[in-house]
Amino acid sequence: MGIFGDSLDKATTSTFTRHPPKSPQAQMRFLVKSAKGTRAAAQALGISQRTVERYLKGQIKQPRPDLAARLADEVRRRWQPRVRERAKKQAATTGGIVIETRARFGFTAAPGTTDDARIRLITQQLPPAYAARLFDAHAAGATDQQLQEIAAEGLQEIYFKDRGRRAPGLQVAFTDIDYVELDF
Incomplete structure (x- = not known):
């Protein structure tokens, strides 16, 4: 895996x-x-x-x-399959998931502006919707690349765009992952 x-x-x-x-x-x-x-x-x-x-x-x-x-x-x-499922259900409905990662993040914003990629250490709570998408994709046998795209989208919306309050049109590239730890 x-x-x-x-x-x-x-x-x-x-x-x-x-x-x-x-x-x-x-x-x-x-x-x-x-x-x-x-x-x-x-x-x-x-x-x-x-x-x-x-x-x-x-x-x-x-x-x-x-x-x-x-x-x-x-x-x-x-x-303990029932304990595991209960924790996943709680994370997917109310608690969300915490992602801690050290990876290279690059950006593409409005036409003509870019920011070179750099290594960042980010710890961010993602909302339950992203946790549910991660669990569903993992259960469906998604590849690691697909799970990475879901996490990148979550970090883009929550961390970099601040839930839509800044940087409209910003696209985040999430590459060169050193490590990823998830917790719920």
Whole structure:
């Protein structure tokens, strides 16, 4: 996934009310329960069903590093889905989303005027409408470029145009992203 998709996933995991299981055996037990069987859990991880059963019995205690990462990601993805959806719904209807980014912003304004792009550090609360658009696009499988365009439009309207009170016709180019962190 891309930088925006990962940041949205990270923001949703920060809404958990309890920590996910830590040990490989507890993680595997949760995954088998949520996947409704050892076969489905094995397919989700790309391992054999017998390996999943060995983890459940405690015969294997420490997974390979790549399997440990896949297991932790899969557990995090399935952990507390109702809490995650409630937080997304609240952000999309009332709370909005906070975006913190360090990236290159350039502008094109009225005919004949431009401003050269430069690196800026921006932390801005985007209204619920932009949060809803980001969540909907992410759920629909949008590319990272499409998510970036939605965020750029939100920053353009809220941060640079001050909700339409200044700089009419300003177009913002949002490129060379160093990092993006989202929170709701």
